[in-house]
Amino acid sequence: MLAHVEARTTQLADREGRVPVERYTSQAQLERERAVLRQTPVAIAHVSELPRPGDFLSSDVAGVPVLVARGADGDVRAFANICRHRGTRLVTEACGHRKSFVCRYHAWTYGLDGALLHVPQADAFPSVRCEDTCLVALPSCVRHGFVWVTATPGLPCDPQLGPFGEALDAFGLAAHVVHRKAACVRQANWKLVIARAGTCARLRPCSTTDRCLFVHTMLIAGAAEQAHWDKTFDLIEGRVFQQEDLAIAESIQSTLGTPVDRAFRIGRLEQPICWFHDALDQATALP
Ligand code: FES
Numbered sequence: 077m078l079a080h081v082e083a084r085t086t087q088l089a090d091r092e093g094r095v096p097v098e099r100y101t102s103q104a105q106l107e108r109e110r111a112v113l114r115q116t117p118v119a120i121a122h123v124s125e126l127p128r129p130g131d132f133l134s135s136d137v138a139g140v141p142v143l144v145a146r147g148a149d150g151d152v153r154a155f156a157n158i159c160r161h162r163g164t165r166l167v168t169e170a171c172g173h174r175k176s177f178v179c180r181y182h183a184w185t186y187g188l189d190g191a192l193l194h195v196p197q198a199d200a201f202p203s204v205r206c207e208d209t210c211l212v213a214l215p216s217c218v219r220h221g222f223v224w225v226t227a228t229p230g231l232p233c234d235p236q237l238g239p240f241g242e243a244l245d246a247f248g249l250a251a252h253v254v255h256r257k258a259a260c261v262r263q264a265n266w267k268l269v270i271a272r273a274g275t276c277a278r279l280r281p282c283s284t285t286d287r288c289l290f291v292h293t294m295l296i297a298g299a300a301e302q303a304h305w306d307k308t309f310d311l312i313e314g315r316v317f318q319q320e321d322l323a324i325a326e327s328i329q330s331t332l333g334t335p336v337d338r339a340f341r342i343g344r345l346e347q348p349i350c351w352f353h354d355a356l357d358q359a360t361a362l363p
Contacts, residue, residue, distance in 0.1 A: 086345065087347070088344040088345060089344040089345075089347040089350070090344075091344070092341060092342060092343060092344060093341075093342035093346075093347070093349070093350040094339045094340065094341060094342065095339060095340045095342060095349065095350070095353055096338060096339050097332055097337070097338050097339060097340065098338075099267065099353065100265040100267060100268060100285065100329075100332055101265075101285055101286075101332050101333070102285065103284075103285055105285075105360070106265075106281060106284075106285045108360040109138075109281060109356065109360060110138035110139060110281060111138075111360075112356075112359045112360055113137060113138035113227070113281070114137065114138045114139075114140060114226075114227045114228050115226065115227075115228055115231055116226065116359075117215075117217070117224040117225065117226050117233045117234065117235040118137050118224065118225055118226070118227065119222040119223070119224055119235075120133075120135055120137065120142060120144060120154070120222075120223055120224070120225045121133055121135075121144060121222065121223045122221060122222055122223070122249075122252070122253075122254050122293065122295060123152070123218055123221055123222065123223060123250065124252065124253040124254050124295075125171065125223075125254055126144065126145070126146040126152055126223070127146075128146065128173065129146050129147060129148045129149075129150060129188065130145075130146065130148075130173045130174055130175055130188060131145070131146050131171075131172075131173050132144060132145040132146070132167065132171065132172060132173070132174060132177075132188075133170060133171040133172075134157050134167045134168070134169065134170060134171070135170075136289075137225060137227035138227060138281065139283060140156065140214075140227035140228075141156065141157035141158060141165055142154055142155070142156065142157055142214060142225055142227060143155045143156070143157035143166060143167050143177075143211070144216070144223055144225065145174075145177075145188045146188070147187075147188040147189045148188060148189075149189075152216065152218055152223055153188075153189060153190060153213065153216060154213070154214040154215070154216035154223070154225040155190045155211035155212060155213055155214060156211065156212040156214060156229070158211075158212065159179040159181065159184055160184065160192065160209050160210075160211065160212075161179065161181070161182055161184050161195075162181065162182075164179055164180065164181045166179055166186065166211070168180075174188070175188070176188065176193060182196060183196050184196075186210070186211050190210045190211035190212075190213060191206065191207075191210050192204075192206040192209045192210055192211075193206065212229055213229065214226060214227060214228075214229060214233075215228075215229070215230070215231055215232060215233035216233050217233045217234070217235070219235055219241070220235075220237070220241055220244040220245055220249060220250065221244065221249035221250030221251070221252065222249070248297070249295060251297070252295040252296060252297055253295065253296060253298075253299075254293055254294070254295060255294045255295065255296040255302075255305050255306075255309065256293075256294050256305075256306070256309045257291065257292065257293045257294070258291075258292045258313050259289065259290065259291045259292070260289075260290055260318075260322075261282065261287055261288070261289055261290070262287070262288060262290055262322050262325065262326060263286055263287055263326050263329055263330075264286065264287070264288060264322070264325035264326045264328070264329040265281075265285050265286060265288065265325075265329060265332075266281040266282075266288035267352075267353075267356075268325040268328050268329060269288055269290060269321065269322065269325045270352065271325075271349050271352075286329055286332075290317070290322060292312070292313055292317055294308075294309045294312075
């Protein structure tokens with residue numbers, strides 16, 4: 077890469093690539109992708125979003141509702157955000173601060189560590205023992221300044237990022253704080269968005285091929301220059317993401333159902349798109 081910088085050249089692939097449009101429209105392909113995401117550690121939050129015991133946030137990972145909370149002992153834990161009584165989504169707010177979680181349906185109450193603390197009219201549930209009716213724990217860890225969750229109970233949560241992890245550590249992201257965050261659902265397949273804006277935002281595929289959740293989070297190193305970072309965030313969120321990247325992705329999405337061109341052409345300068353699809357093909361082919 078340094079040679080390219082010095083020579084003022086760029087890396088060109090040997091040949092153009094082709095990506096079938098079906099990759100973006102196939103529900104079967106989407107389900108394979110969601111299955112991979114449920115088995116893969118996903119960075120669900122930055123540690124600065126849960127600074128105090130009692131802080132929590134909720135999100136979805138490939139359709140699995142996830143609750144992350146910092147316990148009284150200071151540890152961050154992840155759970156399926158599902159009440160053990162009759163399956164209500166336990167927490168509906170995106171984030172907040174609580175001493176416990178009370179289900180809004182029949183008021184079963186859980187601790188920050190997922191323990192079932194209270195069952196109203198407990199004599200109606202003779203089989204329920206608090207000690208084995210906790211919230212279902214999801215594998216999680218804190219690494220490189222982020223909270224990672226694997227949305228399938230019992231699987232490992234060990235993000236192997238290789239050199240990318242070293243780069244994250246070199247930036248000192250663990251000591252950064254979230255300055256601002258914006259999220260929206262857009263009418264585009266998540267892979268169309270990742271080709272434009274995926275390097276600096278989080279993406280989650282929704283349950284249909286033509287929608288995705290787009291989350292833009294700005295981390296900053298300290299409290300200084302807030303006005304500067306506000307201006308920068310507004311510029312990136314408003315003009316770069318909303319007006320350009322996401323609008324382009326939605327424009328492409330709107331043409332996918334037409335019987336015109338059945339494959340995208342990937343130029344020799346656009347090889348990362350092919351690398352991304354190759355990696356995805358490998359992952360979705362796993363048993
Ligand atoms: S579903 Fe949660 S208490 Fe009944």
